[in-house]
Amino acid sequence: xxxxxxxxxxxxxxxxxxxxxxxxxxxxxxxxxxxxxxxxxxxxxxxxxxxxxxxxxxxxxxxxxxxxxxxxxxxxxxxxxxxxxxxxxxxxxxxxxxxxxxxxxxxxxxxxxxxxxxxxxxxx
Amino acid sequence: xxxxxxxxxxxxxxxxxxxxxxxxxxxxxxxxxxxxxxxxxxxxxxxxxxxxxxxxxxxxxxxxxxxxxxxxxxxxxxxxxxxxxxxxxxxxxxxxxxxxxxxxxxxxxxxxxxxxxxxxxxxxxxxxxxxxxxxxxxxxxxxxxxxxxxxxxxxxxxxxxxxxxxxxxxxxxxxxxxxxxxxxxxxxxxxxxxxxxxxxxxxxxxxxxxxxxxxxxxxxxxxxxxxxxxxx
Numbered sequence: 001x002x003x004x005x006x007x008x009x010x011x012x013x014x015x016x017x018x019x020x021x022x023x024x025x026x027x028x029x030x031x032x033x034x035x036x037x038x039x040x041x042x043x044x045x046x047x048x049x050x051x052x053x054x055x056x057x058x059x060x061x062x063x064x065x066x067x068x069x070x071x072x073x074x075x076x077x078x079x080x081x082x083x084x085x086x087x088x089x090x091x092x093x094x095x096x097x098x099x100x101x102x103x104x105x106x107x108x109x110x111x112x113x114x115x116x117x118x119x120x121x122x123x124x
Numbered sequence: 125x126x127x128x129x130x131x132x133x134x135x136x137x138x139x140x141x142x143x144x145x146x147x148x149x150x151x152x153x154x155x156x157x158x159x160x161x162x163x164x165x166x167x168x169x170x171x172x173x174x175x176x177x178x179x180x181x182x183x184x185x186x187x188x189x190x191x192x193x194x195x196x197x198x199x200x201x202x203x204x205x206x207x208x209x210x211x212x213x214x215x216x217x218x219x220x221x222x223x224x225x226x227x228x229x230x231x232x233x234x235x236x237x238x239x240x241x242x243x244x245x246x247x248x249x250x251x252x253x254x255x256x257x258x259x260x261x262x263x264x265x266x267x268x269x270x271x272x273x274x275x276x277x278x279x280x281x282x283x284x285x286x287x288x289x290x291x292x293x294x295x296x297x298x299x300x301x302x303x304x305x306x307x308x309x310x311x312x313x314x315x316x317x318x319x320x321x322x323x324x325x326x327x328x329x330x331x332x333x334x335x336x337x338x339x340x341x342x343x344x345x346x347x348x349x350x351x352x353x354x355x356x
Contacts, residue, residue, distance in 0.1 A: 007339075007344060007345030009340075009343075010339045010340050011316050011336060011339070012336055042296045045292060045295070046316045046317060047156050047316070047317055047318060048295065049154070049156075049319050050319075050336070
């Protein structure tokens with residue numbers, strides 16, 4: 001996994017986003033065991049306490065659960081993961097629409113453009 | 125949460141020059157802390173006082189509740205700014221040296237890291253490249269199960285790949301519940317490894333805060349804040 005951190009936001013929130021993406025995309029599959037805190041910290045090149053904090057938030061949000069002796073696991077609740085995927089997709093879509101608006105495209109023009117590009121993609 | 129390092133009105137004067145002019149600082153256990161400041165701000169002096177290599181002009185420094193002594197040295201692992209290992213030694217001899225001197229030396233950890241690095245253990249240190257010497261000295265420092273690690277400029281003057289190796293070695297090896305104090309002016313490189321930062325300016329603490337609190341409240345990285353704070 002590639003770990004890149006922006007300068008303008010806390011590292012734990014970015015770590016939270018990275019880990020959520022890894023869960024939603026199946027890099028960490030449902031019900032699978034997560035690497036240990038120290039291992040994730042070394043891999044991402046970040047502070048172990050920061051990893052701990054991000055994992056606690058994921059736990060609070062029901063994407064991860066911990067088992068006292070064996071470690072942390074990704075939830076096996078497929079619906080919860082789907083819900084998170086949807087949330088991420090909506091966020092990305094909103095960002096995209098905002099960027100298009102800056103370019104002077106209204107919703108209709110944007111949809112027309114997307115439709116046109118779908119055609120292009122098929123040709124490829 | 126216990127206090128591992130405490131400075132109270134700590135002063136150090138070299139002749140007419142005041143290197144530290146009243147430092148008050150408390151560090152808790154279990155943190156990685158950046159000691160940041162421009163050249164000459166007192167970083168090395170503070171580390172040497174905590175390690176008992178210098179004595180305060182006034183005020184006091186306490187490690188694990190005690191003044192620097194033989195007892196505190198047993199729980200402090202110190203990485204000097206310059207390579208301090210005798211140059212004629214081989215890596216194997218240096219490991220033996222550490223094992224003889226420090227009760228908390230984890231030989232297996234050092235051997236494992238040296239092997240992964242592909243270092244020839246029978247070569248004298250003087251024949252190694254600068255980067256390799258730095259790595260070896262760091263491996264020995266981090267192989268101790270100390271309560272406090274004092275790392276003076278561990279990433280100064282090495283290439284980015286070595287820097288990365290050094291930072292990951294620190295994260296992977298410091299003992300749990302220990303505190304690591306890293307002095308540096310290369311903030312962008314260490315920022316994401318740190319829990320909190322201490323800004324030193326002209327021998328005094330001007331800021332002591334968590335990295336994520338700075339990013340959250342200021343909307344900028346510690347590196348940016350540092351550049352603004354110390355801009356001419």
